[in-house]
Amino acid sequence: MNLISLIQQRYSCRKFLPLPVEEEKIVQCIEAARLAPSACNAQPWKFVVVNEINLKQRLVDEATSGIYKFSKFISQAPVIIVVIADLPSFLSKVGSLIRDVRFYLLDIGIACEHIVLQATELGLGTCYVGWFSEKGVRKVLDIPKKYKIPLLICMGYPDGSYKNSDFIRRRAGSDTRKDLKEILSFNKFV
């Protein structure tokens, strides 16, 4: 499959079949992230894959408590990848300060999209989740405070019947995106 088909096929999957995901496939996804470029080659990321059922339940309970209950759907996913921001390198940190851009977040976006696209190619569904209790996730996995936890990625075999519902088609389709002319211009800012 060429890249644009892969990109078109990806959607935010919020309903999964009750099937485990082969660890080999999970490793393939993380390998894709491992090779991602990053500012000063800092590779400011770690991934904790949670697929043990009791731990996953504890993680979901803590991650989606209180104001984060909107993200309860993640309990369905057989795999939750906890995306951890490792301290960026000295050079990258100095650059971030001078330029006022947290490059490690750009880097993590890039690496996570490798995971998501690789998963799509392997027939897996994924969903980025940014709305969760970082404190809760930190507690369950005992993650030191010096690390940030910007994202979770849910992963599993998609429930196709849900994917094909009108709701999802509306959300996932390219018709929910801005027109090209709104985001692209040549040789001048518009």
Add this chain to the structure above:
Amino acid sequence: MNLISLIQQRYSCRKFLPLPVEEEKIVQCIEAARLAPSACNAQPWKFVVVNEINLKQRLVDEATSGIYKFSKFISQAPVIIVVIADLPSFLSKVGSLIRDVRFYLLDIGIACEHIVLQATELGLGTCYVGWFSEKGVRKVLDIPKKYKIPLLICMGYPDGSYKNSDFIRRRAGSDTRKDLKEILSFNKFV
């Protein structure tokens, strides 16, 4: 080509052939970015493609002045894509504040990697550039202050002779990345 081959083939190209890039190919790359997922579907991005030679020279001069002269190599690229962060949506902004994660940077990382991977598939070389004078770029393109300019992406047909030099092979190869076991664990933080 499958995704992992595309990812392996990508490298930070800093030497380009003096050939223009077809606008159709540039549009294909931006179309790949257009379809990228983003927090709350905010699509917080705009891309100004600079390929007009005089404008590009002015842009390079301003972007790489003073402490940013390390990035002078960008003058060789026939195309410079100026990546602009549009204001995130209200929901995404509230989420960013509560969670202390600037989601728009994750989003822009994702969208830009679509550009870079699409370019790779089309035989084009690219390089992310984060070290440049934002003030200078803002001045040349008259970009209002409410927008951030986190990145430039250089693009062009790669000078293959340079790519194959030892220097680049060392930098681009997977041997410059951390081992999988340093970044991946199952069901516990290590």
